[in-house]
Amino acid sequence: MIIDKQSTILVVGLGLIGGSYAMALSKRGYTVFAVSKEQDDIDYAKEKGIIKDGSTEVDSKFISNADIIIFALYPHIFVDWMKKYGQYISPGTLITDVTGVKGAVIDRINDFVPEGAEFIAAHPMAGKEVYGVQNADDGIFHDANFIIVPTRDNTPSAIEKCRLLGEILGFKTISYLNPKQHDEMVAFLSQLTHCIAVSLMCANGDPNLVNYTGDSFRDLTRIANINEEMWSELFLLNKQALLYEMDCYRVCFDKLYNAINDGDEQTIKSMMRLSTARRKMFNKDGK
Amino acid sequence: MIIDKQSTILVVGLGLIGGSYAMALSKRGYTVFAVSKEQDDIDYAKEKGIIKDGSTEVDSKFISNADIIIFALYPHIFVDWMKKYGQYISPGTLITDVTGVKGAVIDRINDFVPEGAEFIAAHPMAGKEVYGVQNADDGIFHDANFIIVPTRDNTPSAIEKCRLLGEILGFKTISYLNPKQHDEMVAFLSQLTHCIAVSLMCANGDPNLVNYTGDSFRDLTRIANINEEMWSELFLLNKQALLYEMDCYRVCFDKLYNAINDGDEQTIKSMMRLSTARRKMFNKDGK
Numbered sequence: 001m002i003i004d005k006q007s008t009i010l011v012v013g014l015g016l017i018g019g020s021y022a023m024a025l026s027k028r029g030y031t032v033f034a035v036s037k038e039q040d041d042i043d044y045a046k047e048k049g050i051i052k053d054g055s056t057e058v059d060s061k062f063i064s065n066a067d068i069i070i071f072a073l074y075p076h077i078f079v080d081w082m083k084k085y086g087q088y089i090s091p092g093t094l095i096t097d098v099t100g101v102k103g104a105v106i107d108r109i110n111d112f113v114p115e116g117a118e119f120i121a122a123h124p125m126a127g128k129e130v131y132g133v134q135n136a137d138d139g140i141f142h143d144a145n146f147i148i149v150p151t152r153d154n155t156p157s158a159i160e161k162c163r164l165l166g167e168i169l170g171f172k173t174i175s176y177l178n179p180k181q182h183d184e185m186v187a188f189l190s191q192l193t194h195c196i197a198v199s200l201m202c203a204n205g206d207p208n209l210v211n212y213t214g215d216s217f218r219d220l221t222r223i224a225n226i227n228e229e230m231w232s233e234l235f236l237l238n239k240q241a242l243l244y245e246m247d248c249y250r251v252c253f254d255k256l257y258n259a260i261n262d263g264d265e266q267t268i269k270s271m272m273r274l275s276t277a278r279r280k281m282f283n284k285d286g287k
Numbered sequence: 288m289i290i291d292k293q294s295t296i297l298v299v300g301l302g303l304i305g306g307s308y309a310m311a312l313s314k315r316g317y318t319v320f321a322v323s324k325e326q327d328d329i330d331y332a333k334e335k336g337i338i339k340d341g342s343t344e345v346d347s348k349f350i351s352n353a354d355i356i357i358f359a360l361y362p363h364i365f366v367d368w369m370k371k372y373g374q375y376i377s378p379g380t381l382i383t384d385v386t387g388v389k390g391a392v393i394d395r396i397n398d399f400v401p402e403g404a405e406f407i408a409a410h411p412m413a414g415k416e417v418y419g420v421q422n423a424d425d426g427i428f429h430d431a432n433f434i435i436v437p438t439r440d441n442t443p444s445a446i447e448k449c450r451l452l453g454e455i456l457g458f459k460t461i462s463y464l465n466p467k468q469h470d471e472m473v474a475f476l477s478q479l480t481h482c483i484a485v486s487l488m489c490a491n492g493d494p495n496l497v498n499y500t501g502d503s504f505r506d507l508t509r510i511a512n513i514n515e516e517m518w519s520e521l522f523l524l525n526k527q528a529l530l531y532e533m534d535c536y537r538v539c540f541d542k543l544y545n546a547i548n549d550g551d552e553q554t555i556k557s558m559m560r561l562s563t564a565r566r567k568m569f570n571k572d573g574k
Contacts, residue, residue, distance in 0.1 A: 189500050192487070198539075198558055201566050203475075212412060221566050224563065232555040257530065263523055268515070279488050
């Protein structure tokens with residue numbers, strides 16, 4: 001199976017991720033259109049060759065002509081959009097997304113997918129701490145992971161087409177998780193890390209710290225620069241899994257706290273040895 | 288004041304930091320000798336022009352000929368060394384260090400500094416997650432902070448000489464903190480961040496995580512690859528300040544936990560706005 005170069009791809013939501021998808025697909029010869037709320041974003045993307053054309057209006061012809069539709073919207077806007085305009089999607093269209101939580105989204109989306117079209121959820125584990133199509137950069141996918149999140153309702157051909165999409169976008173590793181596994185993984189790897197960075201940054205307001213810091217604090221708090229609208233929505237949509245991961249992490253943090261308090265060098269060292277061994281697996285290029 | 292190019296500088300402890308100091312000083316034309324426990328490290332450093340010569344023996348002439356001695360040892364080894372060999376240091380010698388805690392170290396060192404010599408503590412806020420003189424790289428100082436930690440016993444000329452040393456090494460920003468301020472700062476910026484990374488890495492042992500992760504988790508846990516001998520010693524020597532910072536951080540983490548649990552979007556968002564505003568100050572090059 002291939003994704004035909006004659007395919008028409010519609011990106012809904014020209015932000016950093018939607019824009020980077022559009023950029024990657026246009027570079028590889030696909031015809032990409034966009035629907036997005038700001039005319040400036042459409043104009044910029046057209047001028048830079050990121051899309052062929054776009055509209056701030058949700059034009060029914062635009063939607064019905066698309067072979068693949070990629071949604072890069074906040075979860076609640078995605079659901080609202082499908083509720084209003086899902087009816088214009090043609091049979092045979094493959095719908096996918098980039099949403100950061102799945103359990104709370106997939107069922108609600110499927111309610112508005114017309115007969116003959118199919119929604120296959122996906123999550124590109126890539127990003128930057130900047131926003132907007134003006135920062136679009138398909139290079140962010142190259143060393144990154146792509147997660148496909150099928151349900152038992154998905155067809156093998158839609159799953160395979162989504163895998164091809166991840167390949168075309170340039171992702172290094174493509175994996176499959178069910179919605180529950182995905183949300184647990186994301187709670188730990190992504191949401192908990194953002195909770196940690198935000199909490200750490202809130203814990204000390206000394207404006208001189210920048211003159212004393214090393215890179216460890218800088219790297220750890222990079223993601224404390226956070227879009228509060230998007231992330232508060234993602235946290236609350238995945239509340240149960242996130243609270244569970246926060247609990248597990250707190251158990252380890254408290255264990256380390258108590259070991260320091262007790263002068264229990266053996267426990268401190270054994271935690272450090274475990275963290276060192278585990279962290280090595282995450283090094284890029286085996287380094 | 289300048290540091291005379293004819294000065295003889297002795298580095299005690301040729302690890303990553305001692306080696307990087309030696310490399311920077313040799314490049315700038317100073318004559319650098321080293322005392323270190325492994326002959327291989329001495330040989331490597333000599334061969335690469337990082338030092339002029341070195342010895343695994345603590346030779347009294349080596350020590351007494353030095354104008355400046357830089358200690359890059361674990362805290363307890365530094366203290367033991369001074370106890371045994373401090374007597375060989377000549378009057379007029381400037382002694383400095385790179386030790387990560389100060390309150391627990393400075394007074395003990397001063398007990399063994401001979402009349403006419405002077406110890407001025409300093410802390411280069413730079414490093415890597417690799418060890419040894421074989422990884423020495425004076426580039427790590429270029430965008431980094433250098434903290435001088437004078438006490439009321441230090442003379443203005445020693446403080447100024449230490450500032451010049453930081454300048455010669457290539458540090459971007461040089462600041463002054465007293466030992467208590469230093470240890471509080473380091474507890475927050477460095478030790479707490481390492482506690483967080485270690486705890487996070489200990490909280491989940493799923494070997495598949497590497498196929499799902501994004502860069503936020505990678506960046507946050509870079510320092511979970513940790514030298515347990517050195518860091519457990521640093522933690523315990525700065526126990527009071529570290530536990531205080533762990534407490535403050537936990538208050539913020541718990542506040543965020545409760546807000547998520549309560550669905551209190553306003554508190555979540557206000558913490559995120561605060562963290563975003565504060566984090567912007569830490570961006571390099573104003574980005």
